[in-house]
Structures are given as structure tokens and as C-alpha cells.
Amino acid sequence: MKPKNILIAFLLSALIIGLFVWGNTLQTENLRLVRDTGVACLTNGHQRIAEHIHPVLIITVDGENEIVPADIGITPDCMPELHTHDTTGQIHAESFLPGRISEFNLSHFFAIWQKDYQREGFSLEMKQDGETKNSIEEIKMIDHSVIELSYTSI
Numbered sequence: 001m002k003p004k005n006i007l008i009a010f011l012l013s014a015l016i017i018g019l020f021v022w023g024n025t026l027q028t029e030n031l032r033l034v035r036d037t038g039v040a041c042l043t044n045g046h047q048r049i050a051e052h053i054h055p056v057l058i059i060t061v062d063g064e065n066e067i068v069p070a071d072i073g074i075t076p077d078c079m080p081e082l083h084t085h086d087t088t089g090q091i092h093a094e095s096f097l098p099g100r101i102s103e104f105n106l107s108h109f110f111a112i113w114q115k116d117y118q119r120e121g122f123s124l125e126m127k128q129d130g131e132t133k134n135s136i137e138e139i140k141m142i143d144h145s146v147i148e149l150s151y152t153s154i
Contacts (some may be wrong), residue, residue, distance in 0.1 A: 034073070034080050037111040039104070041078035042094065051101045052094040054142035057109075059089075061122070073112040082109045084140070093141040106139035106147060122151040124129045 032041045032052045042049070057118055059066040073083040081095045082104060091109055110117045118134050120125065126133040127148040133139050 031036050031139070032079060033077070034112060037080070037108060039073075039080045039082055039108050039112055041080055042096065048096050050098040051093045052092070053101060053141060054064070055091050055093065055141055055143065055145040055147055056148045057089045057091055057149070058107075059149045059151070062153055072109075080112050082112050085145055101141050104141045105137045106141075107136045109141075112134065117149065121153055123154055125150040127151070 008071065028124040033039065057076065058069050066082060067087050068083060068089040070084055070086045074085075081093065083092050084090065085092060091103060091134070093104060095101055106117070125148075126139060127150075128139050129145055130148075
């Protein structure tokens with residue numbers, strides 16, 4: 001390969017990498033948080049995501065499965081870092097910032113859902129991958145983790 005062609009290939013590669021880094025920097029600098037949640041909107045939807053994992057939330061009330069709604073958190077102008085797309089209970093935890101997902105716990109998801117996880121007249125047992133948890137903040141967003149919230153009438 002000729003030195004001129006090598007130089008052109010190098011410059012084009014540097015330009016492409018530079019544009020990618022610049023685009024991610026714009027997202028970081030324009031971090032827009034969903035009110036009172038600590039969770040950001042993904043400014044470019046699912047584009048340029050550094051992390052994307054799928055824990056599953058299962059809710060039972062007196063032994064009966066309760067449906068986790070589709071599109072939790074999604075609005076016309078914001079797709080938050082924590083959201084659902086369907087009624088399977090699969091939570092999409094994604095961010096364009098590497099390592100950010102490890103900062104989230106189930107309380108962040110409930111803040112996006114705008115729902116209190118406590119229910120009057122019910123006791124609550126919380127488990128993650130079969131391990132009992134004492135607080136909602138202990139339940140971290142982990143890929144393929146099964147999160148169980150079991151409500152029982154008092």
C-alpha cells in the first residue's frame with residue numbers, strides 16, 4: 001500500500017473515531033434527568049448505548065401474578081435509562097455512560113414508574129435471584145437477574 005493511501009486511511013479512521021467521541025460527549029454534557037429520579041433521558045434513544053441489560057421484575061399479590069405495564073417511563077420526549085417496552089416484566093436498564101447502570105437500584109425504577117413500592121394493608125417480601133433483600137435499595141440492576149416482590153394481605 002502506498003504511503004499516501006495509508007495516511008488517508010489513518011485520517012479517515014481518526015475522523016470517524018473523533019465524531020463518535022464527540023457525539024457521546026454531547027450526550028454527557030446535555031444529561032437531562034427525569035424529575036426527582038436521578039435517571040437521565042437517553043437523548044438519542046437506543047443509539048450509542050454503552051450498556052444495556054435486562055433484569056426481570058415479577059410482582060405477586062396474594063400469590064397472583066400482577067402485570068408490570070408496558071412503556072413505563074417512556075414519553076414522547078424522553079426514554080429514561082430505566083424503562084419497559086412490554087408486559088413481560090423485563091426492565092431495560094441502559095446508558096450511554098459506561099458503569100452508570102451499577103448506580104441504579106429498584107427504587108430508581110419505581111421513581112420512573114411514579115409508583116410507591118409499599119402497599120397499605122400488605123406485607124412485602126423482596127428477593128433478588130432467590131436471596132431475600134431488606135430494602136428496595138439493595139436490589140441492584142443486574143443483567144438477567146430475577147427480582148421478586150411478593151405482597152401478602154395483612
